[in-house]
Amino acid sequence: MSYPEKFQGIAVLDHKDWKNVKKTEYSPKKFGDHDIDIKIEACGVCGSDVHCASGNWGDTPKPLVVGHEIIGTIVKMGPKCNSGYKIGDRVGMGAQAMSCLECDRCINDNEPYCAKVVCTYANPYEDGYSSRGGYANYVRVHEHFAVPIPESIPSHLAAPLMCGGLTVFSPLKRNGCGPGKKVGIIGIGGIGHMGIILAKAMGAEVYAISRTSKKRDDAMKLGADHFIAIKEEPDWHKEYFDKLDLVVICAGSLTDIDFNTLPNILTVGGRIVSIAIPEQHEVLKMKPFGLVGVSISNSFLGSMTELKQLLKLAAEKEVKLWVETVPIGEKGVKEVFTRMEKGDVRYRFALTDFDKEFS
Structure with missing residues (x-):
């Protein structure tokens, strides 16, 4: 050749x-x-x-x-x-x-x-x-x-x-993101910022979730309707109890995610989906009772059909x-x-x- x-x-x-x-x-x-x-x-x-x-x-x-x-x-x-x-x-x-x-x-x-x-x-x-x-x-x-x-x-x-866009679009699409849904995006970084933009473009009410309020202004400019700084708001899980239908974790590491608290903000039947593939030594820890009424999963990439749908949306x-x-x-x-x-x-x-x- x-x-x-x-x-x-x-x-x-x-x-x-x-x-x-x-x-x-x-x-x-x-x-x-x-x-x-x-x-x-x-x-x-x-x-x-x-x-x-x-x-x-x-x-x-x-x-x-x-x-x-x-x-x-x-x-x-x-x-x-x-x-x-x-x-x-x-x-x-x-x-x-x-x-x-x-x-x-x-x-x-x-x-x-x-x-x-x-x-x-x-x-x-x-x-x-x-x-x-x-x-x-x-x-x-x-x-x-x-x-x-x-x-x-x-x-x-x-x-x-x-x-990056497809990786966050796939769990949003597969888990019903759209009008009438309340969707949280954890981790306002490379993929997380796309998560906010895309969830909003899909018609959802968007909650940006970060450790501190440092990225609050950016999150709101990106299209978020609400911002939660979990390290600065000790009772955040009580304030937002039973509020969200879906949370997509876009953080690069799961070490700082409290899986014993996070499910509290979900409605019954709500879902937590992580797109993180962290370093090999990390281990997920949580108490089984945290799964009552909710589900937790991990998403990997997205299909070619979803990529075409994403480009059409964009x-x-x-x-x-x-x-x-x-x-x-x-x-x-x-x-x-x-x-x-x-x-x-x-x-x-x-x-x-x-x-x-x-x-």
Whole structure:
């Protein structure tokens, strides 16, 4: 195959020195009949990128090229592609690169829960190739896991929707977020800020929940109707007793979540859904009586159908995420990794200027 024989990416070569990334050349996975090559123009920066790059989720094959909030244009298509795409179409790709596409979970729009799921980076395909992500000039993926991007959404704003936005949209959608519902979002960070915006766009009455009142003004600007600072309001669980239908936990860690108190603010039949995938050493602790009348679960990514629904909502409601752009490159990736580790972002990064770096 003549094009492209090698990809280039900004890669982690050593977890112990993970911020000092290097521009690296590597071979892409074998080109399949249903694969497409995407020339990348923007890639969001997710908390998962930092966890994986730093080794928090264990050792991974190198070079490690992270990034799973990818926007770009199709430059090559496999001979059996049948999704209606054409060369030059602008598409997006999220945190999933493959599944079996045949099991009941895949057939019923639950591809992220397939036993043969392959994530966009640091996961092995069946032939042993370790997937690599979007801090690169190109990415190769099965056409099923690409989605068309509405013209009205700029690439740097579309990128964070591919993973972060979808990850919070899926539990909102699956648990009835909409008009007449009272929905809490815990953790006003990269994904949490999207949770507030999307829950409001879906018609819910939104409660932003944070440890302190530091982000109160931001939360209200994002669209929250109420703000709860749980460390500053000792009786918060009494004041909001039996109020909320759904709470989505968007915090990166569950250590500070009091699961013995939080259920008090839910109505009977209410649900707590966490999207957090914390460090491996964390353990969830709670008393079983806290589950009386409510349910607690964890959500992982979202389906391709849900991603299309999310993009339709974002276009129709003119959703505007809070995104800061940084040029891709060794310097740019080191900057976003350093600032992400410090929490110095309001509220999401998108890497841009791919043409300049990889020309």
